[in-house]
Amino acid sequence: MTEPRPRIAVVTFPGSNDDGDACLALEHLGADAVSVWHTASEVDPGIAGAVLPGGFSYGDYLRCGALARIAPVMDVVRELAADGAPVLGICNGFQILCEAGLLPGVLRANRQLEFVCADVAVTVESTDTPFTAALASGDRLVIPVKHGEGNWVVGDDVYVDLVERGQIVLRYVDDVNGSRDRVAGVANEAGNVLGLMPHPEHAVDPLLGPTGGVPLLEGLIAAARDRSVEHALGL
Amino acid sequence: MKLTVLIRPKPGILDPQGEAVQASLATLGFAVTGARVGRLVELEMEDSDVPTARAEVERMCTELLANPLIESFEIAAETA
Numbered sequence: 044m045t046e047p048r049p050r051i052a053v054v055t056f057p058g059s060n061d062d063g064d065a066c067l068a069l070e071h072l073g074a075d076a077v078s079v080w081h082t083a084s085e086v087d088p089g090i091a092g093a094v095l096p097g098g099f100s101y102g103d104y105l106r107c108g109a110l111a112r113i114a115p116v117m118d119v120v121r122e123l124a125a126d127g128a129p130v131l132g133i134c135n136g137f138q139i140l141c142e143a144g145l146l147p148g149v150l151r152a153n154r155q156l157e158f159v160c161a162d163v164a165v166t167v168e169s170t171d172t173p174f175t176a177a178l179a180s181g182d183r184l185v186i187p188v189k190h191g192e193g194n195w196v197v198g199d200d201v202y203v204d205l206v207e208r209g210q211i212v213l214r215y216v217d218d219v220n221g222s223r224d225r226v227a228g229v230a231n232e233a234g235n236v237l238g239l240m241p242h243p244e245h246a247v248d249p250l251l252g253p254t255g256g257v258p259l260l261e262g263l264i265a266a267a268r269d270r271s272v273e274h275a276l277g278l
Numbered sequence: 279m280k281l282t283v284l285i286r287p288k289p290g291i292l293d294p295q296g297e298a299v300q301a302s303l304a305t306l307g308f309a310v311t312g313a314r315v316g317r318l319v320e321l322e323m324e325d326s327d328v329p330t331a332r333a334e335v336e337r338m339c340t341e342l343l344a345n346p347l348i349e350s351f352e353i354a355a356e357t358a
Contacts, residue, residue, distance in 0.1 A: 105317075106345055113342070142345070149347045152294040196291065196348060221292070 047275075049267035052079040052086055052093040054120070054136075056111045061097035061133065061244060068244040069094070072257065074264045081114040089274065092129040092267035093120055095136025097189075097242055107150060107192050108138035117143055129173050129266040130236045131259075134190055137228075137238030146229055146238045147205060148197035153190070154221020160189040162253050164216040165227045165241060169209040172234040173266030174259045183216065184255030186241035193220040193240040195229065208232060213239055235266070279323050281335050282355045285344045286316035319343055328356055 051074045055062045066076035079086055079093075081100075101110035111117070117139075124130045124145055132140040140146040153159060167175050167182040178184075197205070202223060205211055213228030220240070228239030243256025287293040293314050300313035321338070325331035332353055339351040 105343070109342065109345070149345055151292070151348065154292070154294060156294050156298050194292075194294075198347070221294075 046073065047268060047271060048073055048075045049091045049264060049271040050075045050077050050087065050089050051264070051267050052077050052090045052119075052123075054079050054081060054093060054095050054116050056081040056098070056100035056114060056139075058100045058102055059096050059098035059135065061135075061242065064242075065094045065096040065133070065244040068247045068256065068260055069264065071247055072260050072264055074267065079116060079119075081111070081116045084115040084118060086119050089271065090123070090128075091270040091274065092263055093123050093131070094244075094263070095120065095130070095132040095139050096244070097134030097136060100135055100139065103192075106142065108135060108140075108142035111135075111139045112143040121145065124231070124236045127233065127235050128270055129263045131174065131243075131263050132236070132238035133242055133244060134188075134193070134240055137240060138192065140236060140238045145236050146231055147201055147210070148195050148223075148229065150192050150240070151194045151196050152192050153194050154218075158189070158191040159193070159219055160187070161219075162187045163219050163227075163241060165213040165255070166216060167212070168214050169212045169230070169234075171209045172212055172230045172237055172262070174230075174237045174262040175212060176262055177265070178258055178262075184213075184246075184258065185253035186243055186246045186255040187252070188219060188241045190220070190240055193222060195222040195226050195240075197223060205229065210234075212237055213241070279325055279328070279331050280357045281321045281323065281331060281353060283319040283321065283335060283339060283343060284316060284352045284354045285319065285339070285349050286351075287314055288348055288350050291348045316349070326358070331356065
């Protein structure tokens with residue numbers, strides 16, 4: 044029997060540019076990607092997860108993600124997040140989730156002041172999220188990054204709590220951008236919202252390079268599928 | 279009324295942009311021992327009452343113009 048394809052929203056803000064790849068990757072891995080425009084104030088109730096893709100929403104004006112966070116669609120994202128649906132913020136999506144207060148910290152200019160574009164290795168630090176549930180702690184994934192502002196900053200006290208609660212989900216093996224303790228991905232307390240600078244949607248096809256994005260997106264899809272089944276059963 | 283808001287990287291927060299500016303100034307031969315780069319926002323408002331306008335701008339700063347994790351803000355001037 045074929046597994047049901049969960050419907051996952053991919054949000055497009057003015058200036059998003061990885062929304063197309065995010066849709067392709069989700070479709071490739073067994074989900075139905077639903078493009079959602081930034082002005083949408085509601086989505087089909089069958090939507091079981093969301094991706095905030097990479098890009099340069101609103102031209103990165105003011106601060107990366109600062110203007111996107113007040114787009115109408117963010118109310119939908121907040122509702123999905125609060126309801127436990129898996130929400131993945133990639134690169135600019137991570138910046139938006141931080142500015143929106145859905146994730147801790149903020150992303151600043153890379154320490155080396157250079158845009159970084161490379162395949163990088165990350166280690167899985169926490170398997171307590173739907174995105175990493177099928178992985179083991181310490182697993183290495185190779186996924187490309189491409190950003191100028193990926194230097195994650197957070198206060199000391201908050202950081203200690205995040206580590207203790209397992210909210211630091213991915214770390215770069217080598218320093219990439221000056222991010223605190225090489226943090227590459229952070230989750231909310233419940234674990235259903237993950238933000239990361241690497242681009243899993245660009246790492247799903249061996250023809251194009253590394254495939255480290257596959258398990259993370261499969262985790263997203265699996266969690267969305269569980270929700271879809273519950274929804275269909277009226278649970 | 280016109281209000282000017284200054285937004286600065288908080289002390290202790292790494293400011294790569296300021297460092298780059300400092301290094302470039304050094305290249306030009308200027309002896310600068312530190313540089314921090316922030317933002318200046320000029321707002322025009324219909325309010326004529328200074329305290330009301332300032333209170334509004336404080337809220338704008340908290341809600342959008344500055345990120346309290348890394349930035350401080352200051353309402354620098356208001357002119358009628």
